[in-house]
Amino acid sequence: MADYRDDFIIAIRYALLKKGAKQKFSLFFLIILSISIISLDKFLPKFMAPVRSILNDVVYHTSVVSSQPTVFRKYIVKTSEQHYKLLKKNKFLVSELHYLNQEKFNNVFLKTENEILKEALDLSNNNQFERDFSISARVILDQSSPFLKSILINKGTNSGITKGMAVFSKDYLMGIVIETNYLTSRVLLLTDLNSKIPVVIAESNTNAILEGTGNQQNLRLSYLPATFVMESNKIIFTSGKDGFLSPGIPVAQTYLDKKNKILIKLLGDPDQASIVNVVGGPIKREN
Amino acid sequence: MNYFKLIKEKIFNSLPILLLYFFSFYHFQIPEVGKINFFFFNFQMTLIYFYILKFPDDLGFGNIFLAGIINDTVLGIPLGTTSLSYLTLALFTTYIRNATLRPVMTAEWFTFIPALFFSNLIYLLVINNFSNVSFYYIELLQNTFFTFLFFPIFYYIFSHYQKLISRN
Numbered sequence: 001m002a003d004y005r006d007d008f009i010i011a012i013r014y015a016l017l018k019k020g021a022k023q024k025f026s027l028f029f030l031i032i033l034s035i036s037i038i039s040l041d042k043f044l045p046k047f048m049a050p051v052r053s054i055l056n057d058v059v060y061h062t063s064v065v066s067s068q069p070t071v072f073r074k075y076i077v078k079t080s081e082q083h084y085k086l087l088k089k090n091k092f093l094v095s096e097l098h099y100l101n102q103e104k105f106n107n108v109f110l111k112t113e114n115e116i117l118k119e120a121l122d123l124s125n126n127n128q129f130e131r132d133f134s135i136s137a138r139v140i141l142d143q144s145s146p147f148l149k150s151i152l153i154n155k156g157t158n159s160g161i162t163k164g165m166a167v168f169s170k171d172y173l174m175g176i177v178i179e180t181n182y183l184t185s186r187v188l189l190l191t192d193l194n195s196k197i198p199v200v201i202a203e204s205n206t207n208a209i210l211e212g213t214g215n216q217q218n219l220r221l222s223y224l225p226a227t228f229v230m231e232s233n234k235i236i237f238t239s240g241k242d243g244f245l246s247p248g249i250p251v252a253q254t255y256l257d258k259k260n261k262i263l264i265k266l267l268g269d270p271d272q273a274s275i276v277n278v279v280g281g282p283i284k285r286e287n
Numbered sequence: 288m289n290y291f292k293l294i295k296e297k298i299f300n301s302l303p304i305l306l307l308y309f310f311s312f313y314h315f316q317i318p319e320v321g322k323i324n325f326f327f328f329n330f331q332m333t334l335i336y337f338y339i340l341k342f343p344d345d346l347g348f349g350n351i352f353l354a355g356i357i358n359d360t361v362l363g364i365p366l367g368t369t370s371l372s373y374l375t376l377a378l379f380t381t382y383i384r385n386a387t388l389r390p391v392m393t394a395e396w397f398t399f400i401p402a403l404f405f406s407n408l409i410y411l412l413v414i415n416n417f418s419n420v421s422f423y424y425i426e427l428l429q430n431t432f433f434t435f436l437f438f439p440i441f442y443y444i445f446s447h448y449q450k451l452i453s454r455n
Contacts (some may be wrong), residue, residue, distance in 0.1 A: 011385045012378075014381075014385055016378065024349050025347075025348050025349045025352070026348070027348055027377060027378050027381065030348050030349065030370070031374050031375075031378070033352065033367075033370075034352065034355070034367040034370040034371040035371065036367075037356075037367035037370070038365055038367040038368060038371065038413055038417055041365045041366045041367065041417070042365065042417045042418075048366070052366065055356075055360055055366075059312070059357055059360040059361060060361075062312055066309055066313040067312075067313045141361075148362060148363050148364070148420065150363060179363065186363055193421035193422070193423065194419070194420060214426075
C-alpha cells in the first residue's frame with residue numbers, strides 16, 4: 001500500500017516538475033501562474049483592468065480574423081438563399097402582375113384609405129423612439145458559449161460607450177453593454193442566464209423580472225404575483241425600474257407554442273443582428 | 288529546395304499548436320440538429336489529451352497555457368480559468384502516460400473520462416468561486432459527453448496524421 005502511494009507521489013511529482021526535451025516551462029510553474037492570474041483578476045481588478053482591456057482588444061480583433069471563413073460561408077449561404085427567394089418571388093410577381101393591373105384603381109383607393117387610417121392611429125412612423133444619444137456599431141463576433149450568450153461590437157470607450165448602455169437591433173432591445181475596452185465592447189444578450197431586467201406586462205400593469213434562459217423562444221418571468229395568469233400575445237415592455245433602461249421599450253412577447261403552452265419570446269433576433277444601436281440617453285416616446 | 292522542405296516540415300509539425308490557437312480564437316459550432324447539438328464538443332481538450340499522451344514534445348505546456356488565456360478572453364470568463372483547466376488535463380494526461388506500460392486505444396479512451404472530469408471540475412470550481420457567471424450545466428455536460436464520444440475519431444485522425452508526417 002505504502003509502495004503504491006510512493007509510486008503515485010513520484011509519478012505526480014514527475015508530471016508536475018519534469019520538462020520534456022522541448023518544453024520551456026514545467027506544469028507546476030504554469031499552474032501556479034494560472035492560479036495567480038485568477039486570484040489577481042478576482043482580488044485586484046483595478047490592477048488587471050488595463051491588462052485585460054489591452055488583451056481583449058488584441059484577442060477580439062484576432063478572433064474576428066479567424067472567424068472570417070465562417071462569415072464568408074454564411075454570406076454565400078445567405079446570398080444563395082436570397083437569390084433563390086428572389087427567383088421564386090419574381091415568378092410569383094409576374095403571375096400577379098396581370099391581376100394587379102386590373103385592380104389598380106381599387107388598390108389606389110385602398111392605399112389612400114390605409115394611409116389615412118395609419119395616420120389616425122399614429123402608426124405611420126415605425127421609429128417609435130427617439131434617442132438622445134445613439135451610436136451605431138457593427139457586430140464583430142457572436143460566438144455562443146456554455147457560459148455567456150454575448151456578442152462583441154466594434155465600438156468601445158473611444159466612441160463613448162460605457163457599461164450599462166442599452167443595445168438595440170431594429171428598434172428592439174437586444175442586450176446591455178457589460179464590458180468596455182478601448183476599441184470593442186461586449187454586449188450581454190437578453191437571452192443569457194445572467195440577464196435580468198425589470199419589465200411590465202402590457203394591459204395588466206404587472207411588474208416582473210425578465211430572465212434569460214439561453215433560448216430566445218423561451219424566456220422566463222420571475223417575481224410575478226401569485227394570482228397572475230399569463231395570456232398569449234401580450235407585449236412585455238421595460239419598466240425602467242433599474243435606472244438604466246428607459247420605460248416602455250418593447251422587449252418580448254408571450255405566445256402559444258405547439259403544445260398550447262404560453263411561452264415568452266424575444267421580439268428582436270440577436271442571431272440576425274449585424275448592425276446595432278447603442279443607446280446612452282433616455283428614450284422618449286414620440287407623440 | 289531543402290529550405291522549402293524545412294519550412295514545410297516546420298508547418299506540419301506545428302499544426303497541432305496552430306489548431307489549438309485557432310480553436311481558442313474561433314469557437315467552431317455546427318448548427319443544432321433537432322434539440323441536441325451533436326457536434327458541440329471541446330476540440331482543444333481532445334487535442335491536448337492526445338498530444339500530451341502520444342507526442343508531448345509537439346505541444347508545449349506554454350502554448351496550452353496561452354491558448355487557455357485566449358479562450359478565456361474570447362468567452363469573457365475570468366482570466367486563467369481555461370488555462371488551469373487545460374493544465375489539469377495535461378497533468379492528468381502526463382500521469383497516465385507515465386503510469387501506462389502498454390498503451391491501448393480503448394484504455395486511453397476510458398482514461399479520458401477522469402481526465403475530463405478533473406479538468407471540468409477545476410473549471411466549475413473556478414467559475415463558481417471566482418466569478419458571478421451563471422452556468423448552462425446541461426450544455427457543459429453535453430459538451431463533455433460528446434468530447435469523450437468523438438475521441439476515437441480524432442485519435443485515428445491524429446495518429447494517421449503523425450504517421451504521415453513522420454514518413455515524409
